[in-house]
Amino acid sequence: MKDRQLKLSDYLIIASLIFGMFFGAGNLIFPVHLGQLAGGNWITAALGFLLSGVCIPLLAILAISATKSGGIYDLAKPISPRYALIFLILVHATLGPLFATPRTATVSYALGIEPYIPKEFNSLALAIYSALFFLIVYTFSVRQSKILSSIGKLLNPLFLGLLLIIFLLGIFSPMGNSMAGKPTTDYITAAFANGFLEGYNTMDALAALAFGITIITAIKMMGVKDAKQISLATAKAGTFGILGIALVYVALIFLGATSLNQFKLADNGGVTLTQISRYYLGNLGNVLLALLATVGCLTTAMGLVIAFAQDFHQRFPRFSYKQFLIFNCFLSFLVANLGLDLIITWSIPVLMFLYPLSISLIILGLTSSMFDNDKLVYRITTIFTLVPAIFDMLKALPPVLSETTLVQILLDFAQKWLPLFSIGFAWLPFSILGFILGLGYHKLSRRT
Structure with a gap:
């Protein structure tokens, strides 16, 4: 039986899946904060950020495609099988229950819910929100066959539509001159280097290695079985998805730089995003940002927990995909409540x-x-x-x-x-x- 030939619409759906899995918690807050830190040097800083936050993740997807690897383990296996296993565990622990996955819940909570909660009830509210958040993540992720329709066809287009509203307002009615803001000390002489290091916080290079198995599984479920065709489809769809992320990053960094004309340097990008949304849309902006953060973080959390469960089930088949999924969601819930x-x-x-x-x-x-x-x-x-x-x-x-x-x-x-x-x-x-x-x-x- 011949492999199904993918159409442009298929590549766009896979690209949407890739975008949705990548673009979540840190991808929203770190570029905006970078724009504020870099001020008038935001273009130079953006180039460094795009190198580590866009080019390297794209190269990771292309590396998985070129080597016909199934994911992190296969790519690292030439060093040694033991190193590959240790590296896989470290990457998935970082992307999974220790850092990145809990962060998807805490960022969406900080942006959409925390401003309306009295401080004395903040811990309880975060516990309730994160429990509901990871229950939704588990429900959407438990059936691997539904990931394309859940993220690629539904959640990510909704996320992009919400994000487009803020971008259009920021482009056609900017808050001021993007080159007028004063750079912080680190960004006066080393804007490119610090922009590059800021890109680490997105964790996208690690995520690209981890998502390889999820992307390949999704392509196989579309009817493509030949290894060469899977690699080609991975490379094409990955390029579309990552370039889309690059455009969004530039827009977010630009928004951060222009915001200095209206607001002081904030402690983090979440505060700045809240200020920007209120500036343009008032109370409606708060609702928009809450929806934007929640949908964006849900898609990334789903991608992370699915990749974690798929990789670990493949390496340790005595435990099921569902068991690893439950373990990750529960531990992520506990860590999220650390703040x-x-x-x-x-x-x-x-x-x-x-x-x-x-x-x-x-x-x-x-x-x-x-x-x-x-x-x-x-x-x-x-x-x-x-x-x-x-x-x-x-x-x-x-x-x-x-x-x-x-x-x-x-x-x-x-x-x-x-x-x-x-x-x-x-x-x-x-x-x-x-x-x-x-x-x-x-x-x-x-x-x-």
């Missing part, structure tokens, strides 16, 4: 550690044909990336840990001996060196 600020604080050092390893793995996957998928190239590059990534993680630890004597000694060493450590890129020259050494060894070994 948004605490989740973000502890997620940053983990991202500073995982992102370099993810980026190097993505590049290795894309270039694997250059070295015949030689395991040694994978291993040397990964080892050279791992060490400075640990130092970057230590630097980003909360003060309660980063100010301890041992950590301070290690950070002083890194500051003195690791190039680019001060701007968060200590891993980059080491990763490049490891790749060059691995590639050189591969070429020499083939000649002898």
Whole structure:
């Protein structure tokens, strides 16, 4: 039986699924906050943000497509099966119940519900909201065959329609000159580098690795079985979906930059989004933002819990997809009630550690044909990336840990001996060196 030939409408539905899974909690608040931080340097900062928040996730999808991988495990397996399993667990723990998935509930609560709740009832309200939120996520996610219709055909188009209203108002009736705002200290001389690091907070590069299995499963359910055709469909739909995200990011960063003409620098993008929606639509803006945040975060939460359950069920088949889904939703509910600020604080050092390893793995996957998928190239590059990534993680630890004597000694060493450590890129020259050494060894070994 021949594979079904996908039409343009099919690619757009898959692209909508990809957009919906990616675009949620951090994707709304971090670009807006970046616009405020960068002020008049928002274009330079946006370029850095787009590199880490758009280009690298797209490369991750293309790497999965090029290597015909089923997801994170297959992509990392050339390093070693044990490393691939550990890396899969770390990525899914970060995207799943420890950080990203709970954040979808706390961000939507902070934007849509918290402003109307008295402080003394805030904890109770968050508990009730997050319980209902993850109950809805579980209900929509328990049947894998429904993900295309739930996200690709229903929730994401609704989300885009709501978002378009704010964008049109911001473009045709801007709050002021986007270049007039004063950049914060970090964005005066290093706007691009800080914009790049801000893109880590979206977790999209990690999400692209995790969502690979969900995208491939959805394509298979559309009637495509051939591995080559699945890879091609993944690449095409991924490109459409990620480019759509890029356009939304630029619009959000622009809104953040123009908001400085009306509002002071806020503590986070959630506050700024609330101010913007009220500025344009008054009380109706509050309702719109609540709907926008809830729908956007629901689609991302669904994508995250589904990818988690699919990957772990594949690796540990003795437990069912449904059992992993219940576990993730319940643990995410518990973590969500720790609050948004605490989740973000502890997620940053983990991202500073995982992102370099993810980026190097993505590049290795894309270039694997250059070295015949030689395991040694994978291993040397990964080892050279791992060490400075640990130092970057230590630097980003909360003060309660980063100010301890041992950590301070290690950070002083890194500051003195690791190039680019001060701007968060200590891993980059080491990763490049490891790749060059691995590639050189591969070429020499083939000649002898």
